[in-house]
Amino acid sequence: MTESPAAAGSLRRRVLLSLAVALLVFFGATVAVLEWSLAASLARARAELLETQLMALIAAAEPVEETRGLDLPEPPDGRMLSPDSGLHAEILRGDGRPVWRSPSALGLEFSLPPPGEPGTRRQWMQAGGEGPGLALASMTIDWEFDDGVVEPFRFVVAQSLEPWQAQRRAFRLGLVGWFGALAAATLALLAFVLRRVMRPLGRIEQEIREMETGQREQLSAGWPEELRGVAANLNALLRRERDRQQRYKESLANLAHSLKTPLAAVRALLTGADREPPVGRDAIRAELTRMDRIVAWQLRRAAAAGVAGSVGLAPVAVAPVLRDLAATLDKVYPERRVRCELDVSEALRFRGDEGDLQEMLGNVMDNAWKYGDGRVRCSAQSIAPERFALRVEDDGAGLDPAQASDALARGARLDESRPGQGIGLAVVNELVRAYGGEVRVERSALGGAAVILVLPGG
Amino acid sequence: MRALLVEDDENLRHGLAAAMRAAGWQVDESADGAEGLYLAEETAPDVVIVDLGLPKMSGMELITALRADGRDLPVLILTARDSWQEKVAGLKAGADDYMVKPFHAEELLARLEALVRRSAGWSQPVLDFGALRFEPAAQRVELDGEPVELTSFEYRLLEYLVLRAGQVVSRSELIDRLYDQDYDRDSNTVEVFIGRLRRKLDPAGKLKPIETLRGRGYRFALAPVGRD
Numbered sequence: 091m092t093e094s095p096a097a098a099g100s101l102r103r104r105v106l107l108s109l110a111v112a113l114l115v116f117f118g119a120t121v122a123v124l125e126w127s128l129a130a131s132l133a134r135a136r137a138e139l140l141e142t143q144l145m146a147l148i149a150a151a152e153p154v155e156e157t158r159g160l161d162l163p164e165p166p167d168g169r170m171l172s173p174d175s176g177l178h179a180e181i182l183r184g185d186g187r188p189v190w191r192s193p194s195a196l197g198l199e200f201s202l203p204p205p206g207e208p209g210t211r212r213q214w215m216q217a218g219g220e221g222p223g224l225a226l227a228s229m230t231i232d233w234e235f236d237d238g239v240v241e242p243f244r245f246v247v248a249q250s251l252e253p254w255q256a257q258r259r260a261f262r263l264g265l266v267g268w269f270g271a272l273a274a275a276t277l278a279l280l281a282f283v284l285r286r287v288m289r290p291l292g293r294i295e296q297e298i299r300e301m302e303t304g305q306r307e308q309l310s311a312g313w314p315e316e317l318r319g320v321a322a323n324l325n326a327l328l329r330r331e332r333d334r335q336q337r338y339k340e341s342l343a344n345l346a347h348s349l350k351t352p353l354a355a356v357r358a359l360l361t362g363a364d365r366e367p368p369v370g371r372d373a374i375r376a377e378l379t380r381m382d383r384i385v386a387w388q389l390r391r392a393a394a395a396g397v398a399g400s401v402g403l404a405p406v407a408v409a410p411v412l413r414d415l416a417a418t419l420d421k422v423y424p425e426r427r428v429r430c431e432l433d434v435s436e437a438l439r440f441r442g443d444e445g446d447l448q449e450m451l452g453n454v455m456d457n458a459w460k461y462g463d464g465r466v467r468c469s470a471q472s473i474a475p476e477r478f479a480l481r482v483e484d485d486g487a488g489l490d491p492a493q494a495s496d497a498l499a500r501g502a503r504l505d506e507s508r509p510g511q512g513i514g515l516a517v518v519n520e521l522v523r524a525y526g527g528e529v530r531v532e533r534s535a536l537g538g539a540a541v542i543l544v545l546p547g548g
Numbered sequence: 549m550r551a552l553l554v555e556d557d558e559n560l561r562h563g564l565a566a567a568m569r570a571a572g573w574q575v576d577e578s579a580d581g582a583e584g585l586y587l588a589e590e591t592a593p594d595v596v597i598v599d600l601g602l603p604k605m606s607g608m609e610l611i612t613a614l615r616a617d618g619r620d621l622p623v624l625i626l627t628a629r630d631s632w633q634e635k636v637a638g639l640k641a642g643a644d645d646y647m648v649k650p651f652h653a654e655e656l657l658a659r660l661e662a663l664v665r666r667s668a669g670w671s672q673p674v675l676d677f678g679a680l681r682f683e684p685a686a687q688r689v690e691l692d693g694e695p696v697e698l699t700s701f702e703y704r705l706l707e708y709l710v711l712r713a714g715q716v717v718s719r720s721e722l723i724d725r726l727y728d729q730d731y732d733r734d735s736n737t738v739e740v741f742i743g744r745l746r747r748k749l750d751p752a753g754k755l756k757p758i759e760t761l762r763g764r765g766y767r768f769a770l771a772p773v774g775r776d
Contacts, residue, residue, distance in 0.1 A: 382650050386630055415632065418639045422646070424671050425662075445633040452632025 101291075102284045109280055110273075117269040121262070128261055132254050137213055140227035143167065143247045144211075147179050151190075151245070153235055159189040160233065160243055170194050176250030184230075184242035195248070200226060205244045208232040215251075222252035290314050294321065301328070337391070345388040352377040352384070383513065390449075390517045405439035405548040406447055408480070412468050415452050419459040428459050433469040438478060441548030442525055450521050451482070453514035454541045458484035462538055477527075478547040483534035494531035494539075518543070549664060549708065550574040550725050552593040554584030554610065555626060556602055560649075564597070567653035568660075572704040574725060581605025585613055588621075594664050594725075597656075599626045600638065608641050615642035622663035624656075658685050668711040670772075675710060677770040679755060682710055689749075696748055701726070705741050706749075709758060709768040718765035742766060 146166035154161050160181050169175035170192035178195035182188050184205070201216050208230050216224045228246045235241070290313060300306040308328055309321045356377045409432065416430045440447050458466045462484025470480045489497065497515040518541075519529045527544040534540035551568060555561040556579045565575045576591050578584040581602040588596055588610075596614070600607035611623055625643045627634055635646050644666075645659055661684045662673070675682040681690040687703055689696040698706065704726055709717055719738050742758060749757050759767045 378650075386648075390630060414636050414640065418632075418636050421639050421644060424666055425673060427671070445631065448632040448636060452635070 102281070102288055105284055106277060106281060110277060113273040113276060117273055121265050121269060124265060125258070125262055129258060132257065136225055136249070136254060137227075140213060140225060140247055140249060141211075143177070143179075143249070144227045144229055144245055147181075147245050147247055148229065148231065151181065151233075151243075153233065155235060155237070158235060158239065158241055159183075162190050162192075165192060173197075176252060178224075178248040180246040180248075182244045182246065184244070186244075189243070198248070200224075200246060200248060202228065202244075202246065205230045205242075208242050216248075218251070222250055222255055224248045225251055225254075290317055341388045341391055345384065348384045348388075349381055352380045387513050387516070390513070391520050405441050406444045407436070408438040408440050408447065408470065409434045409436050411440075411444065411447050411451060412455075415448065415455050416466075416468075418452075419455055423459050426459055426462075426464060428462065428464055428466050430466040430468065433467065434480075435470065438470050439548050440478075441476070441546040446521055446525070447545075450518045450543060450545075451480070453518045454482045454543065457512070457514060457539070457541070458482050458486075461486040465536055467534075467536060472547065473544065476547050478545060480543045480545060481540055482543075483536050483540040484538040485534070485536040486538035488533055488537065488539040489531050491531075498529060498531070515541070549594045549704070550576070550591060551660065552576045552578065552584065552587050552591060552596045554578045554581065554587075554597065554602060554607070555599040556580060557599070564653060564656065568657065571657050572700055572726075573660075574727075579603070581607065581610045585610050588614055588619070589617070593621065595660055595667075596621060596623045597626060597660070598623060598643070600634070601628070608638065611638070611642045620667075622667045624659060624663060626651075661685050664711065670711075676773045677710075677713070677757075678773050680749060680757060680770060682707070691749060698745075698748065702741055702745055702748070705738075706745055709766060713768045713770065713772060716761055716765050716767050721765070 143166070147162075150162055150164060150166040151160045152163060153159075162179075162181070165171060165179065167177055169177040170179050171194065173194050173196050175194045177192075178198060178200075179190075179192040180188055180195060180200060181190040182202075182205075186202075186205075203212055203214060205228070206212070211227070211229045213225070213227045216226055218224060226246060226248045228244055230242060230244045232240045233243050294309065294313075294317065297306055297309050301308070308325045313321045356374055359373050359377070412432055412434055416428075416432070420428065420430075455466070455468070463486050465485040467483045468480070469483075470478050472478045497512075498519045500513055500516040515529070515531075522529050522543050522545065525546055527546065529544075530542040532540045532542065549572070551573050553561060553565055553568070553575055555564065555577075558579070561577055561579065565577050568575050576587050576593065578587050581598075582604040584596075584598065584602070585605060587593075598607040598610055602610065605613075607625055611625070614621075614623065622645075623643045625638045625646045626649060627638065627646060628649045630648045638646055644663055647656055647659065665673070665675070665684050673683060673685055675684070679692050682688070683690075684707060687707075689698060689703070689706065705722065708722065708725055722738055742760070746758055749755065755770070757768060757770050759769045761767060
């Protein structure tokens with residue numbers, strides 16, 4: 091998945107934005123639930139209140155024997171007397187004709203459902219058109235007059251919804267206000283915390299900028315725990331990069347300088363070409379060989395400095411590399427009929443570049459195939475938590491300590507070396523040292539040389 | 549012997565081809581991989597020398613294509629990169645040997661000699677037929693321990709037959725492998741040289757190393773000793 095540039099722009103903005111959305115959803119849901127439960131309890135309270143008012147209305151009614159009607163000389167609630175009070179009442183006969191209406195109901199029209207049998211209670215709502223609407227309750231009862239005549243009457247109480255709705259509005263307003271203030275406070279707090287948390291990142295950025303402009307050599311110390319690894323790796327990377335640049339520079343300078351001598355020799359030889367006796371091609375060829383060796387050495391050395399180190403490299407399985415090299419060497423030196431024993435765990439890993447490992451082992455194994463007498467053994471053992479020793483042995487003539495140290499250091503004294511003396515071991519030495527390891531040459535139990543490479547494992 | 553040399557650097561190619569011709573090779577040259585593959589299929593060389601960095605088709609691709617075609621002729625790669633990673637990759641792709649530039653032409657010739665010898669089934673540098681012994685690397689022939697003096701052409705003719713010991717080699721194949729293309733195929737030089745070889749290798753007439761199979765060609769008839 092690709093991040094949009096805006097989202098990728100700032101960690102702080104991403105955290106704050108995500109949290110703001112989360113708060114909005116959370117608070118929105120909370121407000122909705124609270125309001126819903128408030129509405130439910132308000133509805134219950136309203137129903138109970140209507141019921142009470144209805145009962146009070148019935149209790150306050152008095153019979154008018156002459157007309158066989160009912161009257162309410164003293165309404166149970168004073169509000170029924172004043173218009174616009176929001177509390178209204180009405181008493182109707184069984185056939186729907188009103189016998190009494192509260193003065194507050196002036197101009198109001200109640201839509202009544204069928205009265206039902208005596209004893210029937212009803213509650214319902216009536217939309218108010220432009221007004222707030224009404225909540226109504228009715229009860230039909232049989233009224234027994236003094237003379238024993240029974241007449242059905244319907245008592246109706248209506249209450250404006252306005253106060254209830256006002257209550258809900260006020261509640262909602264309060265809720266949103268408080269929650270909004272809370273969300274804003276949370277975000278502000280978080281922004282403050284993030285600012286503090288992110289400060290080291292800003293510092294790293296600043297220090298990197300300083301390094302780019304050359305004001306700083308490497309990152310300072312004292313980073314929080316989470317950044318310590320990054321800072322250390324970055325410093326290691328920088329150090330290695332500087333080392334590499336240094337080596338390239340040195341290689342280039344060495345290369346140029348060391349080529350000057352054979353070039354001068356060739357020029358001198360060519361100047362004397364018309365001499366008697368004429369200079370042989372062999373002399374020029376010898377100089378060319380020398381130049382070739384110098385170029386080969388410096389090139390391999392510069393390449394060796396390439397990726398030494400462990401940052402950003404997947405560990406390389408050692409056993410397959412050994413097998414590949416053994417197969418290659420068998421193909422190149424078929425008449426040597428080398429029997430090669432590989433005693434290396436499949437799990438063994440080298441922490442570094444695969445090409446470097448091939449280069450080191452290739453050179454060492456090439457020697458074993460060339461100078462051995464047909465038997466080669468490659469074995470490995472772990473010598474420290476992140477370090478292993480790889481041992482390549484043959485049954486040839488071997489190297490005495492003086493020869494060994496000469497072979498390991500040969501690259502450095504290239505001008506003195508004679509053709510036929512390989513630079514393979516010297517290249518291995520350079521590479522292994524670049525990985526912080528070491529090369530030892532010992533006498534093998536097989537009779538020949540045992541070359542031991544100590545390398546970082548992983 | 550016929551070799552195919554695929555190398556895009558003109559100076560190097562010409563220099564190598566000249567050195568190889570001087571050593572008795574028939575050399576087909578190509579400057580790019582695609583043409584090289586075509587020539588490898590057309591001319592049926594005894595050995596192919598391939599530079600890894602070629603235009604149109606890389607050396608590695610050329611080798612892979614050759615091997616995919618089921619051709620098991622020996623292949624030697626030339627590379628300017630002196631790294632084991634590249635050597636391993638080249639030999640895994642199907643090459644049989646490698647040379648890192650720059651190199652001496654003599655070294656290349658010795659390697660080619662060894663490759664051809666090996667592909668003929670000889671893993672050891674000395675081809676032993678009892679009374680007759682051949683050492684291709686040194687272009688040396690011994691009869692009963694004494695060196696036999698051969699001209700360059702005589703040696704090449706003999707080597708071609710010896711590496712195919714027991715097989716019939718036709719006269720036209722010999723001409724194709726040992727002479728330039730503009731050689732007059734009707735001349736009887738081959739017969740003349742075979743006659744000379746017989747006299748030099750078998751002065752007493754007892755050994756009979758080279759048989760003539762009328763209408764079919766020649767065969768080196770001695771049985772190898774200690775061949776694996």
